[in-house]
Amino acid sequence: MRSSGFFRRAPVIANSIEGLEYLSDKYNVLIVSSATEFPASLHEKQEWLNEHYPFITWKQMIFCGRKDSIKGDIMIDDHPKNLLSFTGKRILFTQPHNMYVPDENYQRVSSWK
Template sequence: MRKSIAIDMDNVIADIESNWINLYYKEYGVKVTRQDLHGKPEDEAFPDPVAARRLIYQPGFFRYAPIVPGAQEALIKLQEHFDVYIVSAAMEFPNSLPEKYDWLHEHFPSISWKNIVFCGDKRIIDTDYLIDDHLKNLDFCKGTPILFTASHNVNVERHKRVNNWQEALQLLNSELI
């Protein structure tokens, strides 16, 4: 029987950090680096957290995020041995639903619409593995939680951690043996 993996979108396959940094600079002329974000809650890492949070609600914020390096190739490889689901807590941001769907359709065409779950709370997800960048999702994972490194979670020491898709593939391939 094939095992299942739920994979988060933001900061796991979609590079929301880079997108946010670039949009903040474009909108407010203030350059923020990834190091500036280290260990801080995402929007609080920007000089004006309220202005940064407003960017998330703008049309296009989720649609035009770059791809996390290695994500496309990794998901194709994972689909050879696992049932792969994309799971995103997308309900908080109204624009994110169609934008995330369109983004997935463009960048991950091998993921069927049947394997895309947009929800409000990931506690409902019951897969063998969950790859996510947020403890609020991983702490309640019913399977094996895997923390994908993002700037806001660099100081977190709970859960197995992977820093990139190469490490994620190595970890999951070792689980097959």
């Protein structure tokens, strides 16, 4: 994660382009990334978003250290720790590292469809 290019070469999750484009046509979508833990990732993540999600503008990107200051209606995240303090609807996106996290505090989704 600290090596150059790690975040720039990240794969795109299936159907995420269509899913995010659909949501951004209907809602005020913000992309929030706790990128400051890995300072080299800031530029790489922005380039990656620009390439794969051209409908997401720089005004919709928030790079931060912690997500607990983020307010909104809905948060989709794959790390339960980022959802714990969120006061809106919490959606946990299934990934291998959260497969066994109990679902009672979240709505779980497993794809962008």
